[in-house]
Amino acid sequence: MLLIRCPWCGPRDEVEFRYGGQAGISYPSDPDALSDEEWADYLFMRDNPKGEFRERWVHAHGCRRWFNAVRSTVTHEIRATFPIGEEPPA
Amino acid sequence: MRVERARSPLVALEGDLARIGAREVAFLAQVSVRVRPPVDALELPTEPNTWATDGERELLWLGPDEWLAVSETLPADQLAGRLERALAGAPHAVVDVSAARAVFELRGGDRLDLLSAECGLDLHPRVWRPGVCAQTLLADVDALLQEREGSTRVFVRPSFAAHVVRRLSAGIG
Numbered sequence: 288m289l290l291i292r293c294p295w296c297g298p299r300d301e302v303e304f305r306y307g308g309q310a311g312i313s314y315p316s317d318p319d320a321l322s323d324e325e326w327a328d329y330l331f332m333r334d335n336p337k338g339e340f341r342e343r344w345v346h347a348h349g350c351r352r353w354f355n356a357v358r359s360t361v362t363h364e365i366r367a368t369f370p371i372g373e374e375p376p377a
Numbered sequence: 378m379r380v381e382r383a384r385s386p387l388v389a390l391e392g393d394l395a396r397i398g399a400r401e402v403a404f405l406a407q408v409s410v411r412v413r414p415p416v417d418a419l420e421l422p423t424e425p426n427t428w429a430t431d432g433e434r435e436l437l438w439l440g441p442d443e444w445l446a447v448s449e450t451l452p453a454d455q456l457a458g459r460l461e462r463a464l465a466g467a468p469h470a471v472v473d474v475s476a477a478r479a480v481f482e483l484r485g486g487d488r489l490d491l492l493s494a495e496c497g498l499d500l501h502p503r504v505w506r507p508g509v510c511a512q513t514l515l516a517d518v519d520a521l522l523q524e525r526e527g528s529t530r531v532f533v534r535p536s537f538a539a540h541v542v543r544r545l546s547a548g549i550g
């Protein structure tokens with residue numbers, strides 16, 4: 288089981304968290320202007336890197352806050368967790 | 378006319394609770410507080426997973442902008458009214474949620490061992506000491522634990538309370 292560090296609650300068991308997919312995808316500022324391909328790209332297409340991946344998690348059974356994490360998709364190592372709107376520590 | 382007296386959610390579990398050295402804290406006034414700190418008129422604990430008291434009420438940290446106020450001496454409407462007045466002027470939400478959680482209190486000296494059997498949280502006295510609280514999973518369901526001087530309070534959904542108490546008492550055979 289992974290030990291995930293919630294930015295507020297500290298390290299907690301993985302079962303307390305839920306996964307939220309890739310981080311940093313913002314809603315289109317003018318959705319009507321998008322073509323079908325661009326809209327599908329926004330809705331469905333996600334990066335799938337081998338290595339570090341920025342993703343969203345929520346501490347569902349704790350403080351119920353969303354946060355961002357940088358996780359290696361190869362080793363599952365979580366290099367950093369940080370509040371949404373902030374940049375990961377270098 | 379026959380008048381039904383209000384019944385607390387754990388009244389039928391008195392025997393099970395006694396087996397694990399616990400008793401229900403019935404009709405505890407619970408009020409949810411949402412506000413962005415700091416608030417001058419309220420001593421809101423801003424360190425995550427801690428709680429503070431001013432004598433008549435306790436304020437438990439639930440999130441960076443969320444607290445649970447509880448009181449054994451004030452009824453919920455008065456507790457909420459005082460919080461409303463203290464927060465006047467700041468954008469906030471104060472809601473009576475007294476029925477959302479059943480509360481029981483473990484008093485035994487081995488209570489943290491008992492809880493540890495059903496909880497992944499580090500409950501060693503080195504880090505789990507009076508003044509801390511935490512939302513976590515207890516017996517696979519959401520729970521709020523509050524460590525007090527000589528006792529631990531457990532807040533769970535009323536409909537899950539029997540399950541939690543039975544899982545805890547299974548641990549002592």
